[in-house]
Amino acid sequence: xxxxxxxxxxxxxxxxxxxxxxxxxFHDYKxxxxxxxxxxxxxxxxxxxxxxxxxxxxxxxxxxxxxxCVTDQASAIALMMKETSLIKRPLIxxxxxxxxxxxxASWAGIIEKGEL
Numbered sequence: 001x002x003x004x005x006x007x008x009x010x011x012x013x014x015x016x017x018x019x020x021x022x023x024x025x026f027h028d029y030k031x032x033x034x035x036x037x038x039x040x041x042x043x044x045x046x047x048x049x050x051x052x053x054x055x056x057x058x059x060x061x062x063x064x065x066x067x068x069c070v071t072d073q074a075s076a077i078a079l080m081m082k083e084t085s086l087i088k089r090p091l092i093x094x095x096x097x098x099x100x101x102x103x104x105a106s107w108a109g110i111i112e113k114g115e116l
Contacts, residue, residue, distance in 0.1 A: 013102045029085075043076065
């Protein structure tokens, strides 16, 4: 699981996984940086415009020139590598299913079916 330790969505996801006794490794973007291969995979699966979180304060604080430079997957990944708070969280890779963002009901169903 990729995310930021103090993110509410990540905390909820980790709690759900812990309660379900589901093993996972946690990669903290703030301490460990972003994983370019994981971002590439997420962008190819969900679309770069979904992986790039434009709803958060980090995006809103960017200057207009920086925002305007994000025009494709490569430029979005480059920016997310520099500003890890721009990555939608949590991101789970390496299992049977790639997950982005947290939805308790769907995650519980995926865990219950053993599809994580």
